[in-house]
Amino acid sequence: DAGVIQSPRHEVTEMGQEVTLRCKPISGHDYLFWYRQTMMRGLELLIYFNNNVPIDDSGMPEDRFSAKMPNASFSTLKIQPSEPRDSAVYFCASSKGTGHYGYTFGSGTRLTVV
Amino acid sequence: KQEVTQIPAALSVPEGENLVLNCSFTDSAIYNLQWFRQDPGKGLTSLLLIQSSQREQTSGRLNASLDKSSGRSTLYIAASQPGDSATYLCAVIRRPGTGNQFYFGTGTSLTVIP
Numbered sequence: 001d002a003g004v005i006q007s008p009r010h011e012v013t014e015m016g017q018e019v020t021l022r023c024k025p026i027s028g029h030d031y032l033f034w035y036r037q038t039m040m041r042g043l044e045l046l047i048y049f050n051n052n053v054p055i056d057d058s059g060m061p062e063d064r065f066s067a068k069m070p071n072a073s074f075s076t077l078k079i080q081p082s083e084p085r086d087s088a089v090y091f092c093a094s095s096k097g098t099g100h101y102g103y104t105f106g107s108g109t110r111l112t113v114v
Numbered sequence: 115k116q117e118v119t120q121i122p123a124a125l126s127v128p129e130g131e132n133l134v135l136n137c138s139f140t141d142s143a144i145y146n147l148q149w150f151r152q153d154p155g156k157g158l159t160s161l162l163l164i165q166s167s168q169r170e171q172t173s174g175r176l177n178a179s180l181d182k183s184s185g186r187s188t189l190y191i192a193a194s195q196p197g198d199s200a201t202y203l204c205a206v207i208r209r210p211g212t213g214n215q216f217y218f219g220t221g222t223s224l225t226v227i228p
Contacts, residue, residue: 033216043203043218091157102148102163103205103216107156 004106006092012112018080021109023092024073033103034067034077035091043091049075082113116141118206120219127194128227135189135222137204142182146207149178149189151200152221158203162189194226 005024013019025032033048047057052069060067064083069075079086093105117140127133137147146165150158162171162178164187170179177190187204201223205216 042220043216045216093158100146100165102146102160103207104160105150105158110155 004092004094004104006090006106006109008109009107010110010112012114013082015083015113016081017113018078019082019086019111019113021077021090021092021111023075023077023106025075025092025094026096026104027073029094029096029104030072031095031097032069032075033093033095034075035093035105037089037091037108038087046077046090079111082111084113087112116144116206116208116217118204118217118219120202120204120222122222123220124223124225126225126227129194129196131194131226132190132192133194133224135191135202135204135224137187137189137219139185139187139206139217141206142185144182144206144208147178147180147187148205148207148216149176149187150203150205152203153200161202191224194224196226196228199224199226 007022030051034046035043036046037043044059046059047067048055049069065079067077089108089110091105091108093103095103119138121136148163149161151161152158162173164171164178164180175192180187201221203221204219207216
């Protein structure tokens with residue numbers, strides 16, 4: 001398996017623009033998570049899905065953030081409009097079941113909003 | 115809320131030394147605990163997963179232990195090498211049915227000096 005695949009690896013955008021981050025989980029994994037990592041706050045859970053259904057989005061910082069999982073092999077995290085304080089590394093992770101076998105993380109998307 | 119603490123925040127050791135990284139958590143009702151490694155600018159690589167029924171796991175020069183009653187886990191690295199230099203993160207996984215998410219520690223930044 002190719003692991004959890006995220007795209008793009010790097011994204012630089014201007015403040016106010018829409019940003020879409022993409023994630024392909026490992027085939028057969030039924031949980032998908034979006035995390036954000038910054039120096040100040042470490043790793044923060046934004047939202048997670050089970051069988052394509054959002055279960056907990058309490059970590060989504062503002063209404064500017066939205067996430068979808070239209071099918072088992074694809075998820076997006078969208079920021080509209082983007083702000084400089086959204087600059088961070090965004091990770092996607094997936095797992096089979098409720099963590100019995102642990103979690104696999106993607107390589108992340110480094111977002112810079114200027 | 116589960117809080118995960120890692121001590122020390124940074125550690126510098128000469129090559130060849132054995133070392134221990136510490137992870138403590140406040141709620142002992144965990145499901146699993148997973149140790150990750152993160153290289154600068156990279157994603158998270160899973161090192162070891164300890165399920166709640168286990169007390170330790172070993173992989174090569176790495177040994178991780180778990181003591182749920184005391185809320186502690188340790189990662190032991192034998193005969194450290196410069197290639198071990200990275201940030202090490204522990205993540206506590208909640209019990210199924212109570213939400214499915216990690217609680218990450220803030221990490222220990224390890225530097226192994228040749």
